[in-house]
Amino acid sequence: MVDAQLQRRASLSLVIGAAVWGLYWIPLREMNRLGIEGTWGVVFFNFCPLLVLLPLLIWRRVDLWTRPGPALFIGLMTGVAMGIYSTSMVIAPVIRVTMEFYLTAVWSTIIGVVWLSEKLDLRRVATVAAGLFGLFLLIAGASDAAHSAFGFGDVLALASGVLWAFGAAGMKRWPGENLLATSFHQFLFAVLAGAILAQMLFPGTNPSTTQLLSVFPMAFSGSAMFLLPSIMAIFWASRVLFPGRAAILMMSEALVATISATLLLPEETMTIMQWIGGAIVLLACLLGS
Structure with a gap:
């Protein structure tokens, strides 16, 4: 009974945490509108949770140095992923980059076979094939009218x-x-990755102290109150749930991102072929679960 209750709590946490990610693009675009140019909003938004985490680490006397390897690896992978994913949301169509991110099901299948010695069966082959075919449609279906030519944001x-x-x-x-x-570690590496990309893609756009202070209330409240709890909820739930169930529940992000971007960013509409490709990518998530 306890295990069943734990599974339900983890499932709910994952759905809510991933759904929050579906709205993640909104404060990033808003900071850009308020004068934080390029992708510096990504850097600042991911920096704010560190202001909460650092005192907590000191208060709880968490040792970051005795056995840093696994935590550092997880933080590096997910942190850089968050930094470059956030950047793609600023410079490319929100709906499409969300669909492209969910090719995670394909990569997880390959990693599971190669690194974790999982069995390569027909279902896993179908996952890879469906995901790659969906990606092909997302790229091939791009049109100038939809402002969605494949570019660095998609990469x-x-x-x-x-x-x-x-x-x-x-x-x-x-x-x-x-x-x-x-x-x-996750937020630290997200900040570092975002800063490097900001310098590369938008040189000379470093925000001033005045600009940062003007958006600090919005950035801190949004990141510390919503982004940080959602990340921790996803991390915790991913330890409790089976990978397949977690993959399905995290699709709440794609649903929220698609609805919110469709309503608020009508200029980023995709072609029918791209919608089909996105649906096939989400199908790959189900196959891989």
Whole structure:
């Protein structure tokens, strides 16, 4: 009975946490509108949770150095994934990069076979085939009218899915790692990845102290009150649930992102072929679960 209750709590936590991610693009675009140019909003938004996590680590006397390997690996993979995924949301169509990120099911299948010695069966082959075919339709269906030509943002979205798949595999391989430590590393590497991309893609756009202070209330409240709890909920639930169930429940992000972007960003509409491709990508998530 206790296990069943734990499973239900983890499932609910994962659905809610992933759904929050579906709205993640909104504060990033809003900071951009308020003068934080390029992808510096990504850096600042992911930096704010560190202001909460660092005092908690000190208060709870969490040791980051005795056995840093697993937590560092999970944080590196998921943190860089978050940094480049966030960047792709700023520079590319929100709906499409969300679909591309969910090719994680394909990469997780490959990683499971190669790294975790899982059996390669027909279902896993179908997962890879469906995901790659969906990606082909997302790319081939692009049109100038939809402002969706394949570009660097799509590359970042795809790479973020690969890295997140490695991080998720690490969470399942080392479920005993301290949640505060892995979350701290995750946000730290997200900040570093975002800063590097901001310097590369938008040189000379470093925000001033005045600009940062003007958006600090929005960034801190949004990231510390919503993004940080959602990340910790996803990390915790991923240790409790079987990978298949977790993959299905995390699709709440794709649902929320698609609805919100369709309502608020009508200029980012996709072609019918791209919608079909996105649906096939989500089908690959189900196959891989």
